[in-house]
Amino acid sequence: MQKLLSCWDRTKKEKKKKVKTKEKLAALHQEEVNRIRNQHKIHIYGTDKPEPLKSFDDLVTNYKMSDVILKNIAKIGYTEPTPIQRQTIPAMLHRREIMACAPTGSGKTAAFILPIIHHLEKHSKHGFRALVLAPTRELAKQIYRDFQMISDGTGLKLHYIDKTVPENEGKSVKKFDILVSTPNRLIYQLNQDPPQIDLHTVEWLIVDESDKLFEEGKSGFRDQLAVIYKACDSKNVRRGMFSATFAYDVEQWCKLNLDNVIQVNVGARNSATQTVEQELQFVGTEFGKLFAIREIIHKGIQPPVLVFVQSKERAQELFNELIYDGMNVDAIHSGKTQAQRDEVVMKFRLGKVWILICTELMGRGIDFKGVNLVINYDFPNSAITYIHRIGRTGRAGRSGKAITFFTEDDKINLRSIANIMVEAGCPVPPYMLQMKKPTK
Numbered sequence: 001m002q003k004l005l006s007c008w009d010r011t012k013k014e015k016k017k018k019v020k021t022k023e024k025l026a027a028l029h030q031e032e033v034n035r036i037r038n039q040h041k042i043h044i045y046g047t048d049k050p051e052p053l054k055s056f057d058d059l060v061t062n063y064k065m066s067d068v069i070l071k072n073i074a075k076i077g078y079t080e081p082t083p084i085q086r087q088t089i090p091a092m093l094h095r096r097e098i099m100a101c102a103p104t105g106s107g108k109t110a111a112f113i114l115p116i117i118h119h120l121e122k123h124s125k126h127g128f129r130a131l132v133l134a135p136t137r138e139l140a141k142q143i144y145r146d147f148q149m150i151s152d153g154t155g156l157k158l159h160y161i162d163k164t165v166p167e168n169e170g171k172s173v174k175k176f177d178i179l180v181s182t183p184n185r186l187i188y189q190l191n192q193d194p195p196q197i198d199l200h201t202v203e204w205l206i207v208d209e210s211d212k213l214f215e216e217g218k219s220g221f222r223d224q225l226a227v228i229y230k231a232c233d234s235k236n237v238r239r240g241m242f243s244a245t246f247a248y249d250v251e252q253w254c255k256l257n258l259d260n261v262i263q264v265n266v267g268a269r270n271s272a273t274q275t276v277e278q279e280l281q282f283v284g285t286e287f288g289k290l291f292a293i294r295e296i297i298h299k300g301i302q303p304p305v306l307v308f309v310q311s312k313e314r315a316q317e318l319f320n321e322l323i324y325d326g327m328n329v330d331a332i333h334s335g336k337t338q339a340q341r342d343e344v345v346m347k348f349r350l351g352k353v354w355i356l357i358c359t360e361l362m363g364r365g366i367d368f369k370g371v372n373l374v375i376n377y378d379f380p381n382s383a384i385t386y387i388h389r390i391g392r393t394g395r396a397g398r399s400g401k402a403i404t405f406f407t408e409d410d411k412i413n414l415r416s417i418a419n420i421m422v423e424a425g426c427p428v429p430p431y432m433l434q435m436k437k438p439t440k
């Protein structure tokens with residue numbers, strides 16, 4: 001009996017020891033998870049939070065991602081996942097709905113492309129299974145190209161709605177797996193009688209620059225988005241919202257409408273990327289702007305350079321001035337035809353144009369490689385616009401510079417921009433932070 005009791009005691013002790021070891025291992029593991037999140041400034045909210053990736057190798061070991069995809073990302077030159085990719089990719093691989101906010105140029109596009117390609121795996125004849133929306137055609141095209149690169153060799157078929165008036169669009173739709181579009185073009189096709197496009201099969205709906213697409217009014221897409229959202233009525237649909245900035249109402253909408261949403265923020269919300277050296281330059285009056293830009297250019301610039309103005313008319317005016325000076329300059333805005341816009345973008349990408357004057361059309365999402373300098377010739381109309389504009393430089397860990405001109409009239413709106421600069425660690429004269437907020 002004694003022997004039996006001591007044996008029972010021993011087993012109990014061993015069991016206890018095993019439980020303790022397991023608990024210790026789990027604690028160590030959680031420590032490692034926390035360490036990765038802290039190191040990359042990842043903040044995550046929601047239940048059953050998936051672990052962040054330690055490296056791209058985790059995609060093979062933990063998720064059996066195909067070699068083809070991994071070879072493609074290696075070919076593009078991605079060696080390490082960016083912070084937003086570390087946390088968003090596993091969440092989407094677990095088929096979680098997601099709201100992701102990370103600085104400009106931090107790799108949000110690949111963060112949704114990789115899991116979508118993994119889920120869709122290969123071509124099927126069921127129709128569109130993924131839909132990605134972007135606010136401008138230029139950005140939609142860029143996302144389409146990224147999809148092409150990352151899905152190369154998988155057999156998945158991609159579609160970008162190029163023409164407003166489709167030719168046999170409805171008939172050809174089943175040929176494709178992934179659709180990238182602006183809301184306008186998609187709405188046009190949905191509104192035909194009968195609808196030219198069928199979104200019942202969509203399993204992934206991604207809204208890139210989602211705060212922009214949620215905006216109401218003339219430049220917003222909120223109504224169109226609601227129609228598209230309704231048309232994606234499969235019970236399997238999962239949604240993802242991505243942007244470098246999020247307004248409070250969009251966040252609330254996501255919390256109410258997305259299923260068990262995972263929210264991922266990298267760094268401080270609604271802040272500028274830390275890789276851009278930001279400067280404010282007082283130019284006195286409108287006339288001073290032209291003088292100041294000429295001076296910057298004559299002192300020596302390293303192209304490519306982006307110059308933001310407030311309207312297509314302003315873009316054309318500045319273009320006329322700088323071309324007269326003999327500068328290698330072009331302009332892009334909504335007053336140009338799509339063919340003209342495509343040509344300008346191509347020339348700028350190829351380095352044939354050194355200075356590109358643009359409107360808000362280029363403000364969001366556009367990834368021109370190696371832009372060294374952004375000049376805000378016209379003062380941005382909000383801190384959010386400012387964050388996106390200057391985010392065209394300092395992308396993918398590279399450094400960049402942004403100079404923002406301000407006149408006497410702009411002083412009233414200076415404070416919000418000055419605050420963004422302080423958060424990013426850029427020097428700002430104290431008086432700017434003490435200026436009164438504009439009254440609404």
Ligand SMILES: Nc1ncnc2c1ncn2[C@@H]1O[C@H](COP(=O)(O)OP(=O)(O)OP(=O)(O)O)[C@@H](O)[C@H]1O
Pocket residue numbers: 077078079080081082085102103104105106107108109110243244364365366367391395396
């Ligand atoms: N893991 C990675 N390693 C290196 N470069 C990367 C990685 N992921 C993406 N990139 C590159 O970083 C650049 C910016 O990526 P992307 O355009 O997706 O940024 P973003 O976060 O969507 O920016 P924005 O908010 O301005 O739209 C691109 O040139 C992209 O190819």
